[in-house]
Amino acid sequence: MVKKKKKKRAQLPFRLNILFFVVFLSFSVLILQLGVVQILNGDSFQEEIERTIEDTSKVPVPRGKIYDSNHDVVVDNKAQYSITYTPNKGVQAKDRLKVAETLAEFISMDTDGITERNRQEYWYLKNKDEADSRVSDEEAEEMGNTEFYDMVLDRISEDEINNFSEEEEEVIAIKKELDKAQSLTPQIVKNEDVTSEEYARVAEHLDVLPGVNATTDWNREYPYDDTFRNLIGSITSQEEGIPGDQEDYYVTRGYSRNDRVGKNGLEEQYEDVLRGTKEQIRYSTDKGGNVVNTETVVEGERGKDVVLTIDMEFQERVDEIVREELDKAISEAPYENRNMEDALAVVMDPQTGELLAVSGQSYDREENEFNNTASKALYDAHRPGSIIKGATMLAGYESEVITPGQTFYDAPIKIAGTEEKASWKNLGLVNDLNALQQSSNVYMFNIAMRMGGEYNYQRNETVAFDSGAWQEMRNYFRQFGLGSETGIDFPFESTGYVGSQGNAGNFMDYAIGQFDTYTTMQMAQYVATIANDGYRVRPHFLKEIRNPVASEDNLGSLYHHQNTDVLNRIQMDQDKIERVQEGFRQVFQTSNGTGYSYFGSKNYNPAGKTGTAENEVYDEDGGGVEQYTENLSLVGYAPFDEPEIAFAVIVPNTGDASGINHYIGEGILDTYFDLKEDRSESDEEENEDE
Template identity: 45%
Template sequence: MKKKKNKTHIPFRINMLFLIVFILFSTLVLQLGVVQILNGEDLKEEINKKEHVTTRIPVPRGEIFDRHGSPIVQNNPKYVITYTPTQATSQTQKLEVAKKLAAHIEMPQDAIDDISVRDKKDYWYLSKELTEKDPYKGYLTKDEKAQEGAYQLLMDRVKEEDIKLTDQEKEEVAILHEFLKAYALSPHSVKDKSVTKEEYAKVAEHLYELPGVDVRTDYERSRPNGETFADTIGSFKEGIPKEEKDFFVSRNYSLDDRVGTSGIERKYEMDLAGQKEVVEHTTDKAGNLINSKVVHEGVPGNDLVLSIDLEYQKKVDEILQEEFLKAIQKDPYENRLMDKAMAVVLDPNTGEIYAMAGQHYDREDGEFDNVPNINLYNAYLPGSTVKGASVLTGLDTGVISKNTYLKDETIYIAGSQSKSSYKNLGTINELQALELSSNSYMWKIGMRIMGNPNYVPNQTISYERGSYQKGVNYFNQFGLGVKTGVDMYPEESVGVKADPKDTIAGQAMDHYIGQYTGYTSMQLAQYVATIGNGGYRIAPQIVKEIRAPESEQGKLGPVVRGMETTVLNRLSISQDHINHVKKGFSLVFNSSKGTASGYFNNKPYVAAGKTGTAQTKKWLDRGDETYYGVDKENLTLVGYASEKSLDQPDVAFAVVVPYVGIKADHSINKLIGERILDEFYKRGEEKPKEEEEEQEGSSDETAE
């Protein structure tokens, strides 16, 4: 009986086993069906999934020319070796290619010198991996190796002395350093300086064994006329500034793109940069490149034509240097603290700047530096050059009228030091006050605006609330104390301003003789141009027009955009009063008593303007973090001129020479002014010729 019973159990177990196997296989078949029928297309799509990656490739940057088409900044072609990794490229693959490339090129010495300890460690680690050796052996335990930060721990423990490199390996490290900086599918320059023809040819010949490496022609910026105007042209370098990252990235710039960082290069970056070539890369799921196609052809950057006359700019620079040295040689002790001279020459009707010259003299090496931007950023007390604005303020406020006679005399105010002109000039009117440069007359204008219609010696004076600001507001209309609107980056200085709350009566009076607040020479040029052109404050322009690029270097393409004249404001002063002050300016330059008499007579042009001398101090360091002031003078000159009539001037200018010796006998401001006008009319602004080309292309005791 027992034996029979055992036999009946065996088939049952076998049947159960078959049933389980059947169920499992049925489940498997069902699952395969689901995969094949329901999810098959999705899985197939996942397997064959492709990614599309867009790369933007920079194009040649626009060039910069002067108003006559002379090149200021050019692009010079050069050979470049680049590397473009795919998304699937491993670090060891990069090392393999770096080793092969090192056999064909020699990296610049500065790249070798700049190899860091971390560069060496990365190279050491990847070399170990490449030779299938365990880089962790001898440095990390088994448990440490399993930790998340094992690589960094290894880098910390490997010492520089553990890594011995041959000269050839140093070349490989320098190349690997550049490879590791490259973004996937974006060309990165490995060597862009001094690539020889031989290197170019060797690499081109072996591209088949250098995946990702390419050779191409790029460009580098050059200045065929040296450092002339370079300060204003500005900087151009690789790598977008950190502080402007968001601005540039939002405009499709890469972090390592070359951009303008200052001056004209930055101000007109969007015009100069052009439109990048857009390439679409297709990769498989693993990141391997399948193909690439250009979806948007690149457009080279536009060229800039400046309003600057390059040869005239050079001549003005030369004039500043020559007169500066003459002044030092004539009075070496008195002029021992002179270190700068500057001048701006512009068209008073359009704002176009013909020359913007600044010279800094380094007394240690006896050399000059071209620093034209000091015309925009350095502000100095201007002295009597502002007296035209003072008289116009007096006329427009009604505190004086035409032909108002006032006595030039020493001003005595209770509780204050006396104030006087360089000599008592007698009873004079407003035109004579300009001609002879009377301080007393201007102070009396200021006192009247402050609420003192009649001067009484040795009495206190009224100082009505808001009266100082009223005078400031009038000066602002001329461009004094406000931005001129010149197209420059970073933006210009507004000068040295004073807080009305801190301004006392005597300082408010000095405002009218240019002895209280400081202005830049560009502001002074705009001020005199506003008077010269009849009352229109016009923004100065460095860029004249923007032109499309030409394939032939040095040629100008058609005009894309001409810079229109920008009128910032019209003086709220009658034309009659403006013309009246212009008569006073003419007396300054052309009468026998004028403070610029003898400098602008018997010329092929007529000129008018105003001289200025401001008392100032040059502060010097004692060497113990304390300072002392040395009394000096700022010599200034503003004016405008015409070949025909001063009603329609061709040119306006401003000259500033700070820290001249008080006893120095050298009128450097007038000599510079005379020479820059002489040179201007000697060269001539041949307007008909230009139009032809455009059609083809598309103070106390102060004597002044």
């Protein structure tokens, strides 16, 4: 019997088994990983997919308005059409060019401001491949992107950029403005002279103008035209934005670089108040930079309103008085007055420091016109002349070199080696009141010599002089604000020129206002201090700050009221101050007073002091003194017993213009009290009607 042979079972090679096992493990690990991703980390990965980026944009708001003390609008906001551009993140130059080309179909654009660089960049975008090919690979390897780009632009010829059509130039001008825009921040493209037709065309085609909007903007409007504009100041344009030297200051306070800010005057002084609160909009963008959601997180509010102490009706009249008197003085004696250009006046409440009017008029001989230059009252300093004799007299009392009622014989004084010094005429025996009333220089010279140590003056002899008297006298003067800051709420003020400490003759000149120089504002603060029984108050333009309201006809609620700020009380006895006050009264109200012919008949009980200071005008070719001119000055206040108005007037470099300072001062006081009476009668009539 034959046995059947058994078949052998086929067996997989060992290596193949290992391979299968490895594959099995790999799939197991992969499944495990998928489980971890799906179960444990699924939510976080889904959040990453859906993740958006949030940014906040700040939208400017209109500035606060400025009102005068009667709540009449001095600076307003005028609405105007505006075309703006707010780019998404990641917008490229070619995208902005496309927007510019489309926008140019709907608006016209001034092309005066485009530069050679703007033209080069436009040509580059239109001819990128050709432009890039002008830089070899070897050159490109050795430079960064910026250097490469600059080299490409440099190799664009003038011929290639100088033959653009008018339409292309407008595209370039529009793109220039679009390029200034920061992501998600509105940039004004055009807001000057946007016509209603342009506004409508853009508004109708916003769907093909990504980032562009047709909206309304604002600009400053001045109902009183040029009146007080010199002190109101101005704001920067959208093109100017924040001044370069102040960028860090403003950016750290939440400003954008293209924000308009007050660049001088009261617009700058009260920038923090007038600027308002920007509207803040939160934008959510996806990874592609597309806006997927917007949300207003802070409602915008226009700036607070500033109410000034200035009475614009009174201001206009003071400007008119100053301008007319200056015009008359120049036209009546044009040769003698060829150096006379300015007349300045400051009017304030001596008890509160409120400025009622600040006027400056300058004559432009080339244009034959007058300009409003009121800010010169704060930064132009001049020799004041005899108006400061009240301070000199009080310095004499306080230093105890004279006593009330003391007399000196007013005759020319001659110190060895110096020119003779005298009053405007020989006044004979004068006491302190006579010295103010008749403006005795010699009396002041005796005070100066005595403060310098000389009590036994002999004609044509030398005198002893202690140079420490300079500092002593200046310290007294500074108590009145002469030679120091007045503290006014304005971005800048001058403190005047302080001359070097000279000899006894110079010191005598100083005592009569013929040495150091002061601003008109300092002179006004000085006379206000005398009128206010020795209390020096800070002059100020701000009366109130009001919250903004939607209504155009009403002021908002009171946010802040400016109180009187007493800077110091002069260190002089009240009876001595009253002695000087009486001398000032006699200047205006007694027959021998130097201001009597102008103020003696007034019923508002005025007091004050006249002044004249001599200047030397030097030949332009260096040939020495060509001409002597005079500064004519005047300070005063009224009523004498309860002052409510104080003023200072200075007319520098006059020739034959005697009396102009008095005419201006008289006009100021007359106008103030006439206006007060008219308003009082008007109020009475209104009350009767009610």
